Amino acid sequence: MEGLVKRFGGLVAVDGLDLSVRRGEIRGLIGPNGAGKTTTFNVISGFFAPSSGRIVYRARDVTGLAMHRVAAEGLVRTFQHSTLFLEMRVRDNVLVGRHLQHRRDLFTALRQGGAWSAAEDRERVEEILAFFGLAAYGDALAAELPYGAQRALGMAVALAAEPDMMLLDEPFAGMNPEETRRMMELVAALRARGITILLVEHDMQAVMGLCDAISVMNFGRLLAEGSPAEIRRDPKVVEAYLGSSHHAA
Numbered sequence: 545m546e547g548l549v550k551r552f553g554g555l556v557a558v559d560g561l562d563l564s565v566r567r568g569e570i571r572g573l574i575g576p577n578g579a580g581k582t583t584t585f586n587v588i589s590g591f592f593a594p595s596s597g598r599i600v601y602r603a604r605d606v607t608g609l610a611m612h613r614v615a616a617e618g619l620v621r622t623f624q625h626s627t628l629f630l631e632m633r634v635r636d637n638v639l640v641g642r643h644l645q646h647r648r649d650l651f652t653a654l655r656q657g658g659a660w661s662a663a664e665d666r667e668r669v670e671e672i673l674a675f676f677g678l679a680a681y682g683d684a685l686a687a688e689l690p691y692g693a694q695r696a697l698g699m700a701v702a703l704a705a706e707p708d709m710m711l712l713d714e715p716f717a718g719m720n721p722e723e724t725r726r727m728m729e730l731v732a733a734l735r736a737r738g739i740t741i742l743l744v745e746h747d748m749q750a751v752m753g754l755c756d757a758i759s760v761m762n763f764g765r766l767l768a769e770g771s772p773a774e775i776r777r778d779p780k781v782v783e784a785y786l787g788s789s790h791h792a793a
C-alpha cells in the first residue's frame with residue numbers, strides 16, 4: 545500500500561501508510577491501541593474505501609474494491625472479534641466462508657439448507673475442519689465451542705475462501721497459553737501451505753516467535769520496520785509502547 549489514508553470525520557486513523565508484504569512471509573503489524581491497525585485491515589479488505597492512497601495486490605490495483613471482490617482476488621481477513629454464525633453448525637459456518645470464493649448469493653444458499661453444497665465443497669470443508677483440529681465438532685453449534693476453537697473456526701471460515709493471503713486480526717486475543725501455543729502452530733501451518741500472512745497481534749511473544757519481519761504503526765503512520773530482533777531493541781518502538789496505557793511490550 546502506498547500513501548494509505550483513512551479519515552473518520554476529523555480523525556485521521558491511517559495517515560499516509562506505506563507498507564509492503566512479500567509473498568510467503570509472515571509479516572507482523574503491531575502498535576499501541578488505536579494506532580490504526582484494524583482500520584488498515586478494514587481498508588485493505590474492502591470493508592471501508594480509503595480516503596486516499598493505493599493498494600496493489602499481486603500487480604493488481606485493488607483500491608476501493610468491495611469485500612467479495614478483494615476476497616475473490618485471494619486476499620481474505622479475519623476479524624478482531626468473532627463474527628461466527630453462533631446458532632449455525634460449525635460445518636455450515638465453513639461453508640459460508642467458501643461461498644465468499646464462489647460469490648454465489650449467500651442468503652439464497654442458506655435458505656436452501658445443506659442441499660446447496662456441492663460434493664467438492666463438502667469434501668473441502670471436512671479437510672479444512674481437520675486442518676484446524678475441528679473435525680469432531682462439525683455438527684456442533686458454533687456457540688457450543690470452547691473459545692480457542694471458536695477462534696480457530698474464524699480462521700477456518702477465512703481459509704475456506706481459498707486465500708493466497710490472510711489478514712489475521714489478533715488471533716491470540718483472550719487465549720490461555722495452551723490455546724496460544726496451538727494457534728501459533730496453526731498460523732505457521734497456514735504459511736507452510738503457501739499462504740502469505742499479515743498478522744496484527746498484541747501478544748509480543750507470539751509476534752516475535754512467528755514473524756519474519758515486523759512493521760510498527762503509531763498514530764496511523766509507520767514508526768519502524770525490521771526483523772523481530774531489530775524491533776525489540778528499537779528505542780522508538782519501546783517509547784511508543786511505554787507512552788501508551790496498554791499492552792507494554
Ligand SMILES: Nc1ncnc2c1ncn2[C@@H]1O[C@H](COP(=O)(O)OP(=O)(O)OP(=O)(O)O)[C@@H](O)[C@H]1O
Pocket residue numbers: 552555556557575576577578579580581582583584624
Ligand atoms: N468506524 C470508525 N469510526 C470512527 N472512528 C474509528 C472507526 N474505526 C476506528 N476508529 C478510530 O480510528 C483509530 C484507529 O483505530 P483502530 O481500531 O484501527 O486501532 P487499532 O490499532 O486496531 O487498535 P487496537 O490495538 O486497540 O485494536 C482510533 O482512534 C479509533 O477510535
Ligand SMILES: [Mg+2]
Pocket residue numbers: 581582583624
Ligand atoms: Mg484493532
